[in-house]
């Protein structure tokens with residue numbers, strides 16, 4: 349039986365009548381821009397993540413852009429972002445004429461390495477932009493301490509991690525701004541593009557709201573140049589239906605991850621990453637070699653609640669593409685997030701050399717990672733099929 353990497357519509361079908369009712373309600377009142385469902389959805393998200401202000405926007409990318417604009421980031425400024433993430437994180441920085449400076453990541457959780465962030469701060473650095481990749485939070489306490497010490501702002505790219513927690517605090521709510529994405533493949537997947545900007549700062553929230561609507565306040569009076577970063581009323585109305593089920597969506601993904609881990613560690617050559625090797629590739633390498641490890645399973649740090657946007661294996665010994673080809677031959681969906689680190693992207697070739705150095709762990713993991721299906725509606729027989737296909741590949745090695 350083929351197993352797709354993702355089936356974004358599987359969780360929508362059971363909600364069809366409620367989604368249609370939400371659509372009809374908006375159709376009836378016709379307030380398609382900034383209508384009442386927008387405010388309602390913003391409130392629901394604010395309550396869910398425990399933040400003062402939630403500002404709906406056109407996408408996760410625009411949420412990042414708007415956060416940077418509200419902090420007045422532009423030419424001459426440097427923003428620290430991880431080298432191993434989706435492009436949008438650094439793209440938003442670059443579009444404002446600022447310079448993304450790439451920071452290496454931890455080989456256990458794939459998130460920003462605090463020590464490397466510290467080493468890359470210069471007089472021009474204005475913002476640290478950690479990403480909570482694959483659904484697990486970066487190590488925020490040392491990052492927040494570093495930012496405070498150096499007088500820097502923090503924008504959390506929580507596009508993949510809405511609802512995940514770090515020491516009991518929600519991802520996105522710990523820095524000056526946090527951003528979420530409702531792109532259909534994200535954990536709270538919408539019906540097109542959408543995103544959210546969150547903050548606990550009243551003044552920043554007010555400014556971001558003005559910038560969301562062309563910097564207009566009062567209407568047709570522009571003290572600032574903003575943009576059109578609004579999210580449709582319709583999208584908000586539809587996502588209101590889904591946000592009420594969000595805890596269940598997360599529980600389903602966590603169940604799938606637990607099942608994978610319990611079964612896959614039984615295979616020879618498969619180990620789960622050890623959080624005590626945090627940020628230290630060489631210690632981890634020696635440990636993996638001693639165990640003849642071929643595949644490393646992801647782990648959730650004890651202080652984190654992981655929401656598993658991706659379940660990402662590391663395949664060692666240059667064998668990643670071999671496992672991918674095997675899974676594809678079995679019609680099992682899998683993909684590489686992300687094959688090229690941002691410091692190695694063509695479009696950043698013209699950045700100063702100093703902003704693109706020292707990302708060795710990122711380069712390593714980009715050559716090793718392979719994500720397998722984790723979406724909530726994956727049934728047990730599908731998970732078992734994936735597990736057995738991986739076992740089959742391991743048996744073919746040597």
Ligand SMILES: *Cc1c(COP(=O)(O)O)cnc(C)c1O
Pocket residue numbers: 407408409410433434436437479505507508528529530531541542543
């Ligand atoms: C998806 C994603 C974004 C962008 O979100 P969009 O809604 O697609 O614009 C930004 N950063 C990360 C890490 C993402 O995964």
